[in-house]
Amino acid sequence: MGTQAALELAADKLIFLMNTEGVPDKGRTIHNALTVNEARQVLDKAKKLPEDVTYYLPCAITACTQGVKRAHLISRHRDGALLSELFTREGVGTLITPAPLETLRPATIDDVGGILGLIEPLEREGILVRRSRELLEMEVERFLVLESDGVIAGCAALYPFPEEQAAELACMAVSQEFRGRGFGERLLAEAEKRGKKAGFKKLFVLTTRTEHWFEERGFVDSSPDHLPKSKQALYNYKRKSKVLQKSL
């Protein structure tokens, strides 16, 4: 009934108030978000689901496959559940969406504002080298972005040095509120994959404060002398950046 009404209204959101907190995962917690495909797998594979989940989850799937952008399964017993679900990033129940909320993709000119918002605080702290909007607009096709629910949560850029069959991984950043969820790792893996596909044999990175993060992910100590010639000319000795590299 609710599902039908949402479809007739071409609703953006459909909210189910249940007796349980959401769709349980394998542990003692609930899934924060599921795509329609993941939700189908839960229905297929989960051994024992609460009765109202077996009732409402298929409704959420139907809604999301027929035009509703989001379906929320939340507890009707929790004070403020609706506000928390709709106005906090994590929410309190389970969100069902037609497609994944996070996408890792090449940046477009429309991402420039989002990338600037992400990197400007790090530029102010001296962690990243400053880039103007104009420069970013010119170089945006070198960037990858990780978008989470419409927000640019992370970025990384690959600058090619074809003569040396090398690429610089630069301007890698994950917004503070998204750190520690593996976004950095995903950006790095994608940059490595793209670098390899483009025929580069090594990736190098210049960093003032993040060497350990890169070392833990296979980068080794190098030096400015080993940088591609044109990069050496631009190396800023005052910044005292560490040069690290990784074979692809």
Ligand SMILES: CC(C)(COP(=O)(O)OP(=O)(O)OC[C@H]1O[C@@H](n2cnc3c(N)ncnc32)[C@H](O)[C@@H]1OP(=O)(O)O)[C@@H](O)C(=O)NCCC(=O)NCCS
């Ligand atoms: C480096 C950075 C991109 C990692 O992003 P992230 O999405 O948090 O990374 P992941 O979730 O994949 O990895 C997080 C892990 O790295 C660790 N980590 C984060 N920053 C680190 C650093 N500077 N040195 C060592 N480890 C670090 C975290 O403690 C966490 O460890 P855990 O999994 O054991 O808890 C992010 O911290 C950042 O934007 N830093 C500022 C910009 C920067 O320094 N860029 C590099 C220069 S180009």
